[in-house]
Amino acid sequence: MRAVVFSRYGDESVLDLTERPAPAPADGEILVEVKAAGVNPVDWKHREGAVRNDRPFPLGMGWDVAGVVRSTVPGGPAVGGAVYGMLPLPYGGAYQELAVLPASAVAPKPARLSYAEAAAVPLAALTAWQALEAAGARAGQRVLVHAGAGGVGHFAVQFARHLGAHVTATASARNLDFVRRLGADEPVDRATTDLAAADPFDIVLDTVGGPVQHASWRLLRPGGSLITLPEPVDEAHRLPGIAARRVIVTPDGQVLRRIGALIDAGVVDVEVQAVFPLEKAAQAHRVSSTGRVRGKLALRL
Ligand SMILES: NC(=O)c1ccc[n+]([C@@H]2O[C@H](COP(=O)([O-])OP(=O)(O)OC[C@H]3O[C@@H](n4cnc5c(N)ncnc54)[C@H](OP(=O)(O)O)[C@@H]3O)[C@@H](O)[C@H]2O)c1
Incomplete structure (x- = not known):
């Protein structure tokens, strides 16, 4: 072959x-x-x-x-x-x-x-799904998805929105309309917006790492949840009262069935x-x- x-x-x-x-x-x-x-x-x-x-x-x-x-x-x-x-x-x-x-x-x-x-x-959507699940995402929560236009991010925005969360997504200016179409309530220009001024989030999905992970701690309310994907949690920046963990994606045919149903129903786009x-x-x-x-x-x- x-x-x-x-x-x-x-x-x-x-x-x-x-x-x-x-x-x-x-x-x-x-x-x-x-x-x-x-x-x-x-x-x-x-x-x-x-x-x-x-x-x-x-x-x-x-x-x-x-x-x-x-x-x-x-x-x-x-x-x-x-x-x-x-x-x-x-x-x-x-x-x-x-x-x-x-x-x-x-x-x-x-x-x-x-x-x-x-x-x-599969890999990107399962990551987004498992990250939101690990954070216990549910309706009414404020969820921040970094890199909402990326592979993982564009699924995370749609899944979080489908759960009934209020979704903020960072992107560059050229992708703001795209993340809005995916269902982000607040598309945020990552070059010009200081998220520190936003209301605190219940969940932050860090799909970028480095300074983005470091800045994410202070965007969360006490008891909030930080999920990191590219890198392990940097303990040097840990803040008390925030639950933080790295998620590593695992294959799951059952979840792919559920994601497939959402796709065929027109709820999720690729x-x-x-x-x-x-x-x-x-x-x-x-x-x-x-x-x-x-x-x-x-x-x-
Ligand atoms: N732990 C795991 O199991 C797991 C699973 C999947 C992925 N990952 C990791 O997670 C990361 C994201 O994966 P992916 O597939 O979503 O990557 P990707 O599709 O390559 O992400 C590209 C997107 O990132 C955005 N971006 C780039 N720099 C940014 C920044 N500084 N701030 C905000 N957004 C930024 C870009 O959007 P703009 O151009 O609009 O800024 C672009 O749309 C990768 O490092 C990947 O290896 C880990």
Whole structure:
């Protein structure tokens, strides 16, 4: 099968489109013919060596897939069915014609979505869902989503809004209308607005890290919840009375079913900025690592 792999850590030039043996499903795993793969920042962090695993080179790339089931397990999805799902971290293997995933990690592909759109959903949407769940988000709360136009952020805005929260989302000026359309009550220009003047938040989702995480503590009310995604909680900045934790996304086919239902009902939209052919994976990484993507990127196989 054709696969994008890499045999040393480095810049985009280490990505190699080559022929590899098809992967063999282990117990509980299904084999999926990949029609499209999602691109996430963790992909290029893995390529650079910031995210590693214990397997030898060449290493597979990517975690998000949408495609057609080619072999299954008892109780798993039907052979021939269209599914989407996320491979378990830290072992990549989505930028390839055949991928293995736990049967429990996939759900039927939302009917409304193309394969490329469906592949853009799992990792980012599960992260947003699990982050809001970890914070105990509910109706009436004030939720701040940093980077509301990004992959995780654009799902978090929509999920929080669907829960009935009051949603504030940061973005650059060119994305303010976009986050408003997603349902943000208060789109905030991150270059010009000082959030310290805003009413305190019940929940802050930090999708950026560094100074954004540090500033987030003081935006929360006592008893509020800070969820960090790119980095661990920086204990040096901890404030008493704030519950803070980092969430690491895990595959969950049951939640993907629920997300798929919201998508098919038109409650949640997926924004795909660009779809690249598999042989342009390096270009997709270059675009992703600018940190300026609106919504998501995907690869077409
Ligand atoms: N812990 C986990 O399990 C987990 C899971 C998923 C993602 N992550 C991490 O979370 C981060 C976000 O992931 P993602 O997929 O959402 O990334 P992404 O799609 O690449 O995010 C891009 C967005 O970030 C915004 N942005 C860039 N710098 C910003 C800043 N200083 N302040 C506010 N917004 C800013 C940009 O919007 P504007 O151009 O409008 O500013 C852009 O739309 C990444 O570091 C990723 O590795 C962690």
